[in-house]
Structure formats: C-alpha cells, structure tokens
Amino acid sequence: MTNLLDVADLTVHFQSDAGAIEAVDHINFSIRRGEVVGLVGESGSGKSVTSFAILRLIRRPGEIKSGSVRFDGVDLATLSEEQMRRIRGAKIAMISQSPRTALNPVIPVGKQISRLFRLHEGLSARVAEKRMLDMLDLVRIPDPRRRAGQYAHQLSGGMCQRIMIAMALATSPRLLIADEPTTGLDVSIAARILDLLRELGAKTGAAIMLITHDLGVVAEICDRVVVMHAGQVVEAAPVRSIFHAPAHPYTRALVGSIPRVDRDVAMTPIPGSVPSLLNPPPGCRYVSRCDHATDQCRVARPPLESRGQDHDVACYYDIGRQTGGVAA
Amino acid sequence: MTALLQVRDLRMHFPLGGIGALLSQLRGEPERVVRAVDSVSFDVRQGETLALVGESGCGKSTVARCLLRLLNPSGGSMRFGDIEIAKLDAKAVQHLRRDIQMVFQDPTASLNPRLRVSSMVEEPLMLHTDLGPAERKQRALEVLEEVGLGADLAERYPHELSGGQRQRANIARAVATNPRFVVLDEPTSALDVSLRSRAILLLEALREKHGMSYLFISHDLATVKYLASRVAVMYLGVIVETGATHEIFAKPLHPYTRALMAAVPVPDPDAKRDSFVLSGEIPSPIERHTGCRLRGRCPLAKPICAEPVPLREVAPGRQVACHMI
Known part of the structure; x- marks a missing residue:
C-alpha cells in the first residue's frame, strides 16, 4: 500500500x-x-x-x-x-497551538462544529447537531449540550483544545x-x-x-x-x-x-x-x-x-x- | 538555622464584584470571595531554592505577588529577616525590593520596549542604590556580561533580542541590586527547548555565586527537579505536600502530587508510568471548602476526608496534608 x-x-x-x-x-x-x-x-x-x-x-x-x-x-x-x-x-485537518484564538469568538462552539457537517457532508441542521453532540461526547466534554451553546471565552484552555480536536476529527x-x-x-x-x-x-x-x-x-x-x-x-x-x-x-x-x-x-x-x-x-x-x-x-x-x-x-x-x- | 523567609497562614481573598455580589450584599448574604490563597505557610532558607508547584489557578503566582507586595494579602504574615512584609508601608516596600526581586514569565511583556537593555538594568540601581551614573552603567554592563549578554547586546532594544536573550535581560535586571531573594515566576516556560536548559544552568550558577535564595514557581516538574532543593505542592490555594526535591520525586505521597508526577510526559518511550489519575476538573476557588479539597476527585477518598486536614510531618522535613497517608 x-x-x-x-x-x-x-x-x-x-x-x-x-x-x-x-x-x-x-x-x-x-x-x-x-x-x-x-x-x-x-x-x-x-x-x-x-x-x-x-x-x-x-x-x-x-x-x-x-x-x-x-x-x-x-x-x-x-x-x-x-x-x-x-x-x-x-x-487533512489541523489543530493549532492556541486553541482559543483558533476558535471563532462570536459563534457558539457547538455551532462551529455542526457547521462542518452541514458544509462537508450536506447534513440537515438537526442531524448535524446530533453528530456534533456525539463528537463532543467523543472528546469527553462533560455536559455536551450545555457546552455546545457556550463561546470560546467561557471554556478553559483544555476544553477549547478538545473542541478543536472535535472540529478537526468531525x-x-x-x-x-x-x-x-x-x-x-x-x-x-x-x-x-x-x-x-x-x-x-x-x-x-x-x-x-x-x-x-x-x-x-x-x-x-x-x-x-x-x-x-x-x-x-x-x-x-x-x-x-x-x-x-x-x-x-x-x-x-x-x-x-x-x-x-x-x-x-x-x-x-x-x-x-x-x-x-x-x-x-x-x-x-x-x-x-x-x-x-x-x-x-x-x-x-x-x-x-x-x-x-x-x-x-x-x-x-x-x-x-x-x-x-x-x-x- | 532560621529561615530567610517565613510565611505563615498567608491568605489572599479577592472579593467578587459585579451585579451578583451587589445583590447578595443587599440580601444580607455573606460576601463571596475567590480564595486564591487560603492559609499557606512555608520557609525559604538562606541560599536555597524552594519550588512552588501546581497547576493554573492553584494560587502559586498570587503567593509571589503577595511576597513582593504587588498585592496586599488578606491575612497572615511574611517575615523576611526581621522585617514583616505584610505590614510595610509603600515607602518601605520600595526599600524591600532592593532585597527581593522577581523575574516574570513573559520575557517580552516584562521589558520596556522603549529602553535599551542596559538602561533597563540601570533602573533598579537608580531606585535602590546610591551609585552615580557612571558606576550604574558599569554595574549594568557587568551584570549583563554575567548573564551572557555582551556589550553589543546591552545597547539594543528588546525587540532586537531573541526570546532567550530577553529572558537573560530580565534575569540581569532582577539580580542587578544583589538581592538576597529572587522570585522566579515560570521563568523558563516561554522558552524553546534548547534555551530552557541554558536558562536553568544560568539561574543555578547565579544562585551559587551570589548565595541568593529563590522561590521558583513552576508547573514544569523536570525543571523543578534541576533547580530546587525543596518542593511545596499547591492545590486550590493550599499547600498539600512539602519535602526535599529528591524525596518527593522518588516517592510522591499526597494523591495530588502523585497524579501530577504521573501526568508528566517522560522522554523515554519505554518508561513505565504510574497510571494514577484524578477524575474531573479543579473545582471553583469561590466555594468554601471544608476538609480535603481534593476529595471530590481523589480515588482514595473516604468519609474522613470531609474533616479538616492540616499539613503534618510524616518524616523529617516531609509534610503531607492527607488523611490516607
């Protein structure tokens, strides 16, 4: 191969x-x-x-x-x-050194992920949201539903990096x-x-x-x-x-x-x-x-x-x- | 031997501001505070390096800021020789800073971009000594030479220096007045791998030559192992374990220390690792904690952990705050 x-x-x-x-x-x-x-x-x-x-x-x-x-x-x-x-x-996805600056500060983090599913896979908003929550679960974000609605500045550095990984792997x-x-x-x-x-x-x-x-x-x-x-x-x-x-x-x-x-x-x-x-x-x-x-x-x-x-x-x-x- | 610095029951509580605080005040509820440092005691002896170790938010930098009186502590005492730092007025604090200096984490942000390096090193000499202009200049060049910044680099501006050179300039400024005590707040964490080892060796050489004491604040345990003779581990505003560096590294006793050690990536692919991990995240420093602060995350926790747990001596020079040890 x-x-x-x-x-x-x-x-x-x-x-x-x-x-x-x-x-x-x-x-x-x-x-x-x-x-x-x-x-x-x-x-x-x-x-x-x-x-x-x-x-x-x-x-x-x-x-x-x-x-x-x-x-x-x-x-x-x-x-x-x-x-x-x-x-x-x-x-080819990339995650960077400063996760907080790599995330969009004015869009809730969950939406930044579900958007990827809509863009790359053409999923409906509902399905995309479900996939997004699965993704947050996969990177072990506790209480994914609540976190998805939050903005980058409300999350800790480690949490932001997990969001980045979720985005990268989405x-x-x-x-x-x-x-x-x-x-x-x-x-x-x-x-x-x-x-x-x-x-x-x-x-x-x-x-x-x-x-x-x-x-x-x-x-x-x-x-x-x-x-x-x-x-x-x-x-x-x-x-x-x-x-x-x-x-x-x-x-x-x-x-x-x-x-x-x-x-x-x-x-x-x-x-x-x-x-x-x-x-x-x-x-x-x-x-x-x-x-x-x-x-x-x-x-x-x-x-x-x-x-x-x-x-x-x-x-x-x-x-x-x-x-x-x-x-x- | 008596300690150069004796810190006892140091507390730094920050009142919470904003609408929430106002409302609870109106309701007559007790004031809500962030307990950044909550009864911390330790000694630093003449010529030794004590490392204050812990993760973000544990209060280690707040302790440093209290020592330099960049913050006014809420309570406790900090005796430096025969001076009580906590009680000094503004003028006496100025005077104290000839003897206690600090190197900050960000080597760029802590330099004045509009001053040449040599002028910057002259500033503390101007404030704290009687040296004339020519002598000041000479002393500045001397100390810059000592940290490895030659005469040509001394006349440059900070933006003309590399990260490692900037941190050397910071170190030169801190030691220019021959202080007895230097607080190093993560001095190597912004440095690249090859510069880190050089900074460690430089700091150690300076301490040995001038007999200074260091309080070394860090979360980089490998660096701590090289620089410190003793270690104090902080978690959520309190010290949970202290002891000689080699003993703590050989056998961490407190569950938090153990988890911290287990998390350090070891540069050996065949290393056997302690798989000890804590669950969850660091809780809020706003809540009032009774008993052990780690108990919500600790795999060893028992009902007794809800009882207050003071630091107690478990071996000569070794103190641990844990009911299970």
Missing part, C-alpha cells in the same frame, strides 16, 4: 529585502496510514512552515521553490484551489496535523489531550503529524520521529531509535539537552544557536554547532541516507562511524 503522505524534495523560501530565507530546504519524509509521526526541532527549524506547505497555505513573500507533496497518491500541487479547499479541513480526516497541541496547557490537562489524540487516532485510523519541541510528548505518543534542524531533515527513525540510539549529532544533543524527570543525568545545552537561514552556506547546517564537523561537512550537504530498518540519517560523521572509516 502507498504511503498516506510523501513529501519529496520540498523547498520553501521567503523573500526578504536582504535575500531569500531558506526556511525549508529539500526535505523528504513520509507518513504511513494511521501512523503518529513527530516533527521535532527547535524554533526556526521549519516545522510549521512544512505543515503550511503541505496544506498549500504558503503565502507571499513565501514560495514553494521545489518538490512535491503527494497525499493519498495525489500530487497536491496539481489540484485546483477549489479541489484543495476540499482537502483542507476534510482530508470530517473523518486521514491526516491530522497537530501543531504543539499541548503547549501552554497544564500537565494533567496535557496528558489527557495526548491520551485523547492517541486513542482517537487509533479509533478513526487517522494518521497524526505532531509538531512539537517537547520530547516528552514525542516519547509519549509517536511511532516515528522526523528531526528537523534549520530547515533540513537530519534524521528520521522509529521513536525507540531516536531516544535509545540517536545517530545524528543534533538528535543526540537535543535528547541530552532536556531536563529529565525520570532519571538523574546531567543536562547539556546544545551549543550555539540555529544558524541564519538567509543565504546559508552550502554543506551541513549543523556544522557551526557540531563537535565532529570536518571540511567535507562545510562543502557539501550530507544526503539523507538509510541506516537500516526505517532509519535515515544525514551525516558524514555517522556514515564514518557505521563503516569504521572515522575514528570516534
């Missing part, structure tokens, strides 16, 4: 007075049906831009310079704006893009939102692309992880490999930089910062922060290559380690 999503050679630039900002640079990754994939990296690594590019929501001065996004076997670039609109929200999407869905929520609320996402993903068969910089969240619900740095994919692997056998120096630094509740280990911040994406030099973009950088790394960008089962890495040093060509 084909992948649900294939992103190939995708490049997104933003034009500025000083030149092109290469926000996403020739990235490749796939998402299989029903899979939960984490897209992780620091701020400015291009995670959100990637999700906008998938939805064809890049607006000027941004521009998709190259590459393709195949969703369910269809190259999204070939669709008309009208066809694309039918994909957005229906086949149209039975095949892919749910969740951009930092638990940032800003209290830990116990966040834990419940994650449980809900995982459970509903499994129930509806929707794949989830989870954008986050919280590796705890990644370990919690992801099957596979795509690590981005400065607009490039540096490593893609099953979640266990990312945490137990990270190959790229950046992935290792990222895993080693987080404070851990679960064990007593030293925490080492990643040196330096994400380099400027304005006319970046050729070669690996991690080079200025990397302990293992060589002249080769400065000259040519290491390709993303397979390291065995489902594990891709873009690093010359790591190739050397694999073949014994470089002394560690």
Whole structure:
C-alpha cells in the first residue's frame, strides 16, 4: 500500500529585502496510514512552515521553490484551489497551538462544529447537531449540550483544545496535523489531550503529524520521529531509535539537552544557536554547532541516507562511524 | 538555622464584584470571595531554592505577588529577616525590593520596549542604590556580561533580542541590586527547548555565586527537579505536600502530587508510568471548602476526608496534608 503522505524534495523560501530565507530546504519524509509521526526541532527549524506547505497555505513573500507533496497518491500541487479547499479541513485537518484564538469568538462552539457537517457532508441542521453532540461526547466534554451553546471565552484552555480536536476529527480526516497541541496547557490537562489524540487516532485510523519541541510528548505518543534542524531533515527513525540510539549529532544533543524527570543525568545545552537561514552556506547546517564537523561537512550537504530498518540519517560523521572509516 | 523567609497562614481573598455580589450584599448574604490563597505557610532558607508547584489557578503566582507586595494579602504574615512584609508601608516596600526581586514569565511583556537593555538594568540601581551614573552603567554592563549578554547586546532594544536573550535581560535586571531573594515566576516556560536548559544552568550558577535564595514557581516538574532543593505542592490555594526535591520525586505521597508526577510526559518511550489519575476538573476557588479539597476527585477518598486536614510531618522535613497517608 502507498504511503498516506510523501513529501519529496520540498523547498520553501521567503523573500526578504536582504535575500531569500531558506526556511525549508529539500526535505523528504513520509507518513504511513494511521501512523503518529513527530516533527521535532527547535524554533526556526521549519516545522510549521512544512505543515503550511503541505496544506498549500504558503503565502507571499513565501514560495514553494521545489518538490512535491503527494497525499493519498495525489500530487497536491496539481489540484485546483477549489479541489484543495476540499482537502483542507476534510482530508487533512489541523489543530493549532492556541486553541482559543483558533476558535471563532462570536459563534457558539457547538455551532462551529455542526457547521462542518452541514458544509462537508450536506447534513440537515438537526442531524448535524446530533453528530456534533456525539463528537463532543467523543472528546469527553462533560455536559455536551450545555457546552455546545457556550463561546470560546467561557471554556478553559483544555476544553477549547478538545473542541478543536472535535472540529478537526468531525470530517473523518486521514491526516491530522497537530501543531504543539499541548503547549501552554497544564500537565494533567496535557496528558489527557495526548491520551485523547492517541486513542482517537487509533479509533478513526487517522494518521497524526505532531509538531512539537517537547520530547516528552514525542516519547509519549509517536511511532516515528522526523528531526528537523534549520530547515533540513537530519534524521528520521522509529521513536525507540531516536531516544535509545540517536545517530545524528543534533538528535543526540537535543535528547541530552532536556531536563529529565525520570532519571538523574546531567543536562547539556546544545551549543550555539540555529544558524541564519538567509543565504546559508552550502554543506551541513549543523556544522557551526557540531563537535565532529570536518571540511567535507562545510562543502557539501550530507544526503539523507538509510541506516537500516526505517532509519535515515544525514551525516558524514555517522556514515564514518557505521563503516569504521572515522575514528570516534 | 532560621529561615530567610517565613510565611505563615498567608491568605489572599479577592472579593467578587459585579451585579451578583451587589445583590447578595443587599440580601444580607455573606460576601463571596475567590480564595486564591487560603492559609499557606512555608520557609525559604538562606541560599536555597524552594519550588512552588501546581497547576493554573492553584494560587502559586498570587503567593509571589503577595511576597513582593504587588498585592496586599488578606491575612497572615511574611517575615523576611526581621522585617514583616505584610505590614510595610509603600515607602518601605520600595526599600524591600532592593532585597527581593522577581523575574516574570513573559520575557517580552516584562521589558520596556522603549529602553535599551542596559538602561533597563540601570533602573533598579537608580531606585535602590546610591551609585552615580557612571558606576550604574558599569554595574549594568557587568551584570549583563554575567548573564551572557555582551556589550553589543546591552545597547539594543528588546525587540532586537531573541526570546532567550530577553529572558537573560530580565534575569540581569532582577539580580542587578544583589538581592538576597529572587522570585522566579515560570521563568523558563516561554522558552524553546534548547534555551530552557541554558536558562536553568544560568539561574543555578547565579544562585551559587551570589548565595541568593529563590522561590521558583513552576508547573514544569523536570525543571523543578534541576533547580530546587525543596518542593511545596499547591492545590486550590493550599499547600498539600512539602519535602526535599529528591524525596518527593522518588516517592510522591499526597494523591495530588502523585497524579501530577504521573501526568508528566517522560522522554523515554519505554518508561513505565504510574497510571494514577484524578477524575474531573479543579473545582471553583469561590466555594468554601471544608476538609480535603481534593476529595471530590481523589480515588482514595473516604468519609474522613470531609474533616479538616492540616499539613503534618510524616518524616523529617516531609509534610503531607492527607488523611490516607
């Protein structure tokens, strides 16, 4: 069976007075049906831009310079704006970081959901309302009938995020893009939102692309992880490999930089910062922060290559380690 | 050893305004209040970091605001050395803020957009010290250097700095007057993953070097584990558990602490998790609570939980407010 999503050679630039900002640079990754994939990296690594590019929501001065996004076997670039609109929200849904601002403040939350059923499935007002109440029940909103009549400002942050999830899942999407869905929520609320996402993903068969910089969240619900740095994919692997056998120096630094509740280990911040994406030099973009950088790394960008089962890495040093060509 | 800060029975009740309050007043009903902080007691010793942990609405930031007298508490005492903070007049409060400073959660909103970073760090020196202009400038540059903002960054405006640099500027401003006590209100929660660990290490280095005490307010338990020597867990306006950080993390006793710990996502896909969860949502702080405030949500609750439940010592340095422990 084909992948649900294939992103190939995708490049997104933003034009500025000083030149092109290469926000996403020739990235490749796939998402299989029903899979939960984490897209992780620091701020400015291009995670959100990637999700906008998938939805064809890049607006000027941004521009998709190259590459393709195949969703369910269809190259999204070939669709008309009208066809694309039918994909957005229906086949690919998105929930964002600030649920309260993503909801319409002057329409009761229930109506925002039932509207989707009327719009996408042409249901009558009565049936749509019933489906809406079922949906609220599914995301475990207590007392759905009362809550449906309320406005976003009357609900807590966790409740708003549940409404967003209900909206996103209302149209039975095949892919749910969740951009930092638990940032800003209290830990116990966040834990419940994650449980809900995982459970509903499994129930509806929707794949989830989870954008986050919280590796705890990644370990919690992801099957596979795509690590981005400065607009490039540096490593893609099953979640266990990312945490137990990270190959790229950046992935290792990222895993080693987080404070851990679960064990007593030293925490080492990643040196330096994400380099400027304005006319970046050729070669690996991690080079200025990397302990293992060589002249080769400065000259040519290491390709993303397979390291065995489902594990891709873009690093010359790591190739050397694999073949014994470089002394560690 | 006596504590640097002793807080006893601190209460902060906010009267409810609006039509509803007016009506109940006319009906002669008792005044309705939000009990944001309801009898909180703790100590912070010289040079230590106490973390005040809890979820939104538990009252942890309100405690901080009372300590700096940004709010006037409804009752209780806060002794700082031999000063009673709760009783100070406005002038004495100004004087106090040389010794007690605060770093706020939002690094952008808490900087003045129209001042250069160095001028901003000079402000507390102007208010609280006798230093002349040249000395102030020198001290500002010195402390900015200490937090990792060199001379070129010192002359910039806040919008020219990154989020991590802004939070460093906030920290520099807070420690410029060499305070003995700094309240950190979620100083790392707005920071990106790679900046968070650097901010934690910076705060720890500053504390060690200058012997300051911190009250660290946070809901990020991983950060708490690295920064705090002791932890106090708050729920709905009261402290439910206190103890040494390593002991609380090794074995949380209060059901709320346990649920909080169990909810933290662990960056290890094979981690075994405590599946302890509470039901329902945090109740309203407006209702008057008798007995344990958690009992409506707690899987361990028994009829006795309706009785008042004070913090009591269960082991040296460990206090828990729970009938079931």
